[in-house]
Amino acid sequence: MIYLILFLEFFKIGLFTFGGGYAMIPLVKEVVLNYGWLAEDKFYDFIGLCEATPGPIALNMATFVGYSQGGVLGGLVASLGVVLPSFIIILIIASVLKKFSDNIFVKSGVRGIKPIVMGLILAAGITLLIKNLNVAYSLDTAFTNFDYVSLIIVSVIAFIFVFVKLIFKKKLSPVIIILISAALGLAISLIFA
């Protein structure tokens, strides 16, 4: 029963994600690949689209994956799954456990979870970068199909971001970064093609 699976998997993801949308990316990736729901490439394409649309990333991903597997109902069920754990837990805290975040066990648990989540997010970013650059995981063939176009794009994005931050003291928003990168991808691919 695909709707039940979607609901349960996203409920689990909602229950174990601490620290915002980026922390959810590794968990959603595992589920999507385990069930063979989407190709990895398409999954990352979609994260790009999520960055350029409003709303929480986690919810956007749930709706997208749910829709791809079970149409409108699938999208609704997955979204409900990812939202419910938060909703229920916060209701309990707001009504009964007023001093929740002062509790020593809660504080200690969160202190232990934070570095784990950072490790997972950094690993997700680095693996995607390696994939984009088309570096193989073997020493002698590592750079045979190296993707120079992606290297140029990543470098230019990083340069623009740091430049704007240092000179104008402003952080470029994800939407702007996505738009610049789309233009770069189009321009450079057309020049080399």
Place this chain on the structure above:
Amino acid sequence: MNKKIELFLTFLKIGATTFGGGYAMIPQIKNEFVEKKGWITEDEMLEMIAVSESTPGPIAINMATFIGYKEGKVLGSIASTLGVILPSIIIIMILSIFFNRFIENVYVSYAFKGIKCAVAFLIIKAAIELIIKMEKKALPIILFSVTFILALMMEIFGFRFSSIYLIISGALIGIIVYAIILRKKQEQEKGNEE
């Protein structure tokens, strides 16, 4: 205006206009509920952020549920949460309908080659911003490094292992070390001084 409807509409507006994930919503929520409406004090806002960070799930949902409950009990929290999630769900469903056809277009695929690089950049940037704020002590550094290496190894050697176990282990280690061992030590030291 009925407070539940006002909650729903305000969160609908926030959900439809915030780009870049949950943390980007915090200033918007503050603007609406602390500055414009005055329903919530600055201190309550900080408390809500603290609670949201120590509970699972998207921060936007946590905040909406919290504010909704405070202003209108269970019905209020349902109205707020529905408001904040509806725009996402509708926009993503519409995009999903066109996504497959759209992505096969050559020019779109060129653009997405660039976007994929931006996504890698954004994820790494998010991680670095968190790492900069990390406690620079032995335990967090060890937990971070072990997780990072393990996650990379999983990717390179292609074995699958749910990250949920890593997160649960982190919580258990945190509780054992910070709540039990360190507290006992402090109590002992206090005892010795006396």
